[in-house]
Amino acid sequence: MGVSFAHDPSYTGFNAPTRFDAHVADCEVEGEIPSDLHGTFYRMQCDFAYPPPEGDWLFNGDGHLSMFRFADGHCAYRGRYILTDRLMAERAARKRLWGVYRNHYTDDPSVAGVNRSAANTHMYLHAGKFLTLKEDSRPVIVDPHTLDFVESDYDFGGQYTAVSMSAHPKIDPVTGEMICYGYQAKGDLTDDVAVYTFNAAGEKTHEVWFKAPYVGIMHDCALTQEHIVIPLVPMVTSEERLRAGLRMWEWDGSYPTMCAVIPRNGEAGDVRWFEGPARSTLHFLNAATESDRVVMDLPTSNGTGDPSQFRRWTFDLNSRDDRFEEEVVFAESNGLLSRMDDRFLSLPYRYAWSTNTDRSRPWDAERTGRPQGGSNVVQRLDVRENRMDTYFVGDTYALQEPTFAPRVGSTEEGDGYFLVVASNYAEFRSELKIVDAMSMEERATVILPFRLRSGTHGNWMPHSQLPFSDA
Numbered sequence: 001m002g003v004s005f006a007h008d009p010s011y012t013g014f015n016a017p018t019r020f021d022a023h024v025a026d027c028e029v030e031g032e033i034p035s036d037l038h039g040t041f042y043r044m045q046c047d048f049a050y051p052p053p054e055g056d057w058l059f060n061g062d063g064h065l066s067m068f069r070f071a072d073g074h075c076a077y078r079g080r081y082i083l084t085d086r087l088m089a090e091r092a093a094r095k096r097l098w099g100v101y102r103n104h105y106t107d108d109p110s111v112a113g114v115n116r117s118a119a120n121t122h123m124y125l126h127a128g129k130f131l132t133l134k135e136d137s138r139p140v141i142v143d144p145h146t147l148d149f150v151e152s153d154y155d156f157g158g159q160y161t162a163v164s165m166s167a168h169p170k171i172d173p174v175t176g177e178m179i180c181y182g183y184q185a186k187g188d189l190t191d192d193v194a195v196y197t198f199n200a201a202g203e204k205t206h207e208v209w210f211k212a213p214y215v216g217i218m219h220d221c222a223l224t225q226e227h228i229v230i231p232l233v234p235m236v237t238s239e240e241r242l243r244a245g246l247r248m249w250e251w252d253g254s255y256p257t258m259c260a261v262i263p264r265n266g267e268a269g270d271v272r273w274f275e276g277p278a279r280s281t282l283h284f285l286n287a288a289t290e291s292d293r294v295v296m297d298l299p300t301s302n303g304t305g306d307p308s309q310f311r312r313w314t315f316d317l318n319s320r321d322d323r324f325e326e327e328v329v330f331a332e333s334n335g336l337l338s339r340m341d342d343r344f345l346s347l348p349y350r351y352a353w354s355t356n357t358d359r360s361r362p363w364d365a366e367r368t369g370r371p372q373g374g375s376n377v378v379q380r381l382d383v384r385e386n387r388m389d390t391y392f393v394g395d396t397y398a399l400q401e402p403t404f405a406p407r408v409g410s411t412e413e414g415d416g417y418f419l420v421v422a423s424n425y426a427e428f429r430s431e432l433k434i435v436d437a438m439s440m441e442e443r444a445t446v447i448l449p450f451r452l453r454s455g456t457h458g459n460w461m462p463h464s465q466l467p468f469s470d471a
């Protein structure tokens with residue numbers, strides 16, 4: 001029987017897997033791409049090559065990497081599946097072999113010993129290596145120019161012994177260090193956490209192992225110049241759950257949110273766990289160490305299904321009860337993903353950009369053939385002035401995660417553009433919107449003559465960091 005996704009409406013229409021690689025040498029553009037936008041925007045999508053089993057999760061698809069290259073007011077596009085061990089095994093078998101999300105009991109027996117990374121979440125360039133990431137595995141290395149697969153299960157030349165690495169490492173813009181970590185670091189369901197620091201040359205300079213208070217998701221972290229914060233939130237799992245054939249995570253609000261606050265050069269005994277109410281949150285923004293307290297900003301909600309707000313958590317290093325405080329910074333910002341000018345990561349900062357759904361905006365149900373849904377605005381949150389400015393994409397679109405790209409030669413925070421993939425339901429195609437990050441005015445639209453799926457994360461790599469001669 002041939003490949004078919006038709007049995008499941010979640011994999012049809014605009015959200016059908018794309019299933020092809022693409023190259024557009026010089027994309028069609030509306031408006032003017034700024035000439036001081038010079039570099040590469042990468043973004044990832046989970047793009048199922050084969051139909052997943054019932055009960056799977058949308059984050060268990062194959063990594064498909066998009067590359068938009070900007071030079072001289074033009075944009076070239078390349079999109080490719082990452083030829084992971086996992087995808088190649090499935091192509092050889094002509095069917096899906098991995099079971100539901102992160103549950104090896106549901107895998108086909110033939111994949112025992114095959115690297116399981118789908119490389120479908122995020123990408124970073126550090127010390128000359130282009131890392132594509134999935135938090136249940138070590139990195140998959142890809143060529144940043146051709147997007148060719150290079151190597152799976154990358155262990156940094158023997159320096160990284162944890163069996164998994166989060167898809168959200170942080171790169172210190174001051175030192176060029178990469179701080180990365182793995183949880184379930186000794187294998188599925190283990191409570192071990194391993195945090196590593198690699199210097200700009202890729203040499204390990206610090207490593208610390210410690211235990212988590214329970215086995216839950218530790219998807220992202222935040223960085224200050226003195227501390228690392230790794231939250232543990234109540235998406236939990238168990239051996240019983242996996243043996244029952246269920247995907248790894250389920251929300252259980254009876255657990256607290258726990259946050260590990262780790263001195264950058266600390267040992268296991270220096271790790272402080274702070275406890276707070278159950279919060280449904282996966283992504284964090286910026287943080288700061290302010291003498292004897294650490295503060296962290298993030299979009300979060302009280303529980304699954306509750307509206308998100310932009311909030312600040314404070315960890316008092318002198319506290320005796322080890323509880324963290326929470327305050328609402330922007331009550332009306334309901335996004336789940338915020339991004340910043342990463343040149344200011346771990347440093348005093350002012351701006352965050354966050355996609356949101358504003359139902360007061362118009363929606364063209366006739367041209368799109370669907371009810372309003374998805375994100376239609378990007379909000380710029382000014383955390384210093386407590387001010388919000390908004391970009392509205394139009395009445396036929398849904399937006400994905402915005403990524404900030406600095407203007408060539410800029411040094412001021414926010415002096416540049418944000419890039420955001422938009423699903424144009426009226427034209428049944430994807431477009432990349434280039435928006436001035438200060439005025440919030442749209443400057444250009446890169447038109448793809450096809451549709452991308454919903455993306456996970458993206459990153460900008462300036463030409464000065466990753467030069468290229470052609471696209």
Ligand SMILES: [Fe+2]
Nearest residue numbers: 167219283457
């Ligand atoms: Fe993520």
